[in-house]
Structures are given as structure tokens and as C-alpha cells.
Amino acid sequence: GTFQTADDVKYDVTNQLTNSGYIVSLANMNLFADSLVNQNNNEVNNGIASIDGNINITVNSLTNDNGRIASGNDLTVISSIISNSNSSLTAQNNLSLTSDTISNSNGQIIAASDASIITNRSDYSHQGSLEANRIFLTVGNFSNSGNINSTTLTSIDALGDYTNTEASSNITSEGLLNFVIAGIFTNDYELKSGSIAIDATSINNNSSILATDS
Numbered sequence: 001g002t003f004q005t006a007d008d009v010k011y012d013v014t015n016q017l018t019n020s021g022y023i024v025s026l027a028n029m030n031l032f033a034d035s036l037v038n039q040n041n042n043e044v045n046n047g048i049a050s051i052d053g054n055i056n057i058t059v060n061s062l063t064n065d066n067g068r069i070a071s072g073n074d075l076t077v078i079s080s081i082i083s084n085s086n087s088s089l090t091a092q093n094n095l096s097l098t099s100d101t102i103s104n105s106n107g108q109i110i111a112a113s114d115a116s117i118i119t120n121r122s123d124y125s126h127q128g129s130l131e132a133n134r135i136f137l138t139v140g141n142f143s144n145s146g147n148i149n150s151t152t153l154t155s156i157d158a159l160g161d162y163t164n165t166e167a168s169s170n171i172t173s174e175g176l177l178n179f180v181i182a183g184i185f186t187n188d189y190e191l192k193s194g195s196i197a198i199d200a201t202s203i204n205n206n207s208s209i210l211a212t213d214s
Helices: none
Strands: 002-005 009-012 016-019 022-025 029-039 047-050 055-065 068-071 075-085 088-091 095-098 101-103 108-111 114-118 124-126 129-139 142-144 147-158 162-164 170-187 191-205 209-211
Touching: 029 047, 047 055, 055 068, 055 088, 068 075, 075 088, 075 108, 088 095, 095 108, 108 114, 124 129, 142 147
Parallel strands: 002 022, 009 029, 016 029, 022 047, 029 055, 047 068, 055 075, 068 088, 075 095, 075 101, 088 108, 095 114, 108 129, 114 129, 124 142, 129 147, 142 162, 147 170, 162 170, 170 191, 191 209
Antiparallel strands: none
16 A cells, blocks of 8 residues: 655554555654565555655664665664665665665665665675765675675775675775775775775785776
């Protein structure tokens, strides 16, 4: 079904909130639940959306399965588990994900301005696509088998190792790629950016690291 309003929307659910239709607000949306399941609505005029306002989601578990969550301004998700499978999380301004476990299998995470992913020191294996003007990742060990693309900055701060070993993986920026890696930096496929900075305990480069502004 469809729920549409010009006012702010607030859902505060003790157990599970399930949506397979369309929840849309012209203003802000705040969703609180033990778990949020948004499924089978990954298309325009469907899913969970705000036209001009922010979307704030605070849950223990978010399952966005073939679903769409789209904010007209900022999108903020705080959840122990985030699954974005064959789905999209988008923001017309800033996007922030804070979670212990994030899965983005064939998913899209897109922000017009900044995109921030914080995994509370847990490991993060990136899949799918991540696109924004500026991207900030703060994680434990980091591995990439997807696509990460920014316009001005991609900053990856890993408390463990960095691994880019999939042939299909891609990390690019028109501006700066900045890596602060507490452990080992391993690159098996091309990294390309206007400029690249790497701070790591050791570097294993088996492919190319190309700074086009050099």
C-alpha cells in the first residue's frame, strides 16, 4: 500500500516494521524499530522516501532486499546489521551508515555530497557500488570487490589491512584517494585518481597505482 503525507513522519515500533509498498513524506522521516524490512519496492515512486527532508533510521537490523530508500536531503542509518541486497540507499545531500556489519551485495549506495561508512572497528568487505562527491570509510580490515567512485575525495581509514584483489573491483576519484592503513596495504588491480596518498605499515603493489595529476 501507500502512505503519503506532507508532514514529518515518525514510526516507533517495538518489534519489526515491514514495508513492501510506498512510504513517502514531503518533510522529515524518523523510523525506530527492532528491525526494519523494506522489500520488493526498488523502483521510482516506491519504497521509503522523503521528497525534501531527512530520513533517520535507528534499528538493530535493517534489511533492504530489492528495496529503495531515498532521501531528498540527508540519509542517516544506525543499525547493528545493514543488508542492502539488490537495493539502493540514496541521498540528495549527505549519507551516513553506522553499523557493525554491512552487506551491499549488488547494491547501490549513492550520495550527492558526502557518504560516510563507519563499522565500529569491524571488518568491511565492500561489494556493489558506492558513489559520492566525498567518501569516508572508517573500518577494521577492508577488502573491495565492488566499485567506489568519488568526485573530490575518497578517504579509507582502516584499523587493520587493506586488500583490493578482485578483477572487477574499482576505486577511483577525480580528486584524492587517501589511505590510512594500520596494517598491510595490498593492491592487485589498478588504482586511479588525480592524486593518491598511502600511509601503511607495508605496501604490496602487484598492479598499477596511477596519479593522473602527478
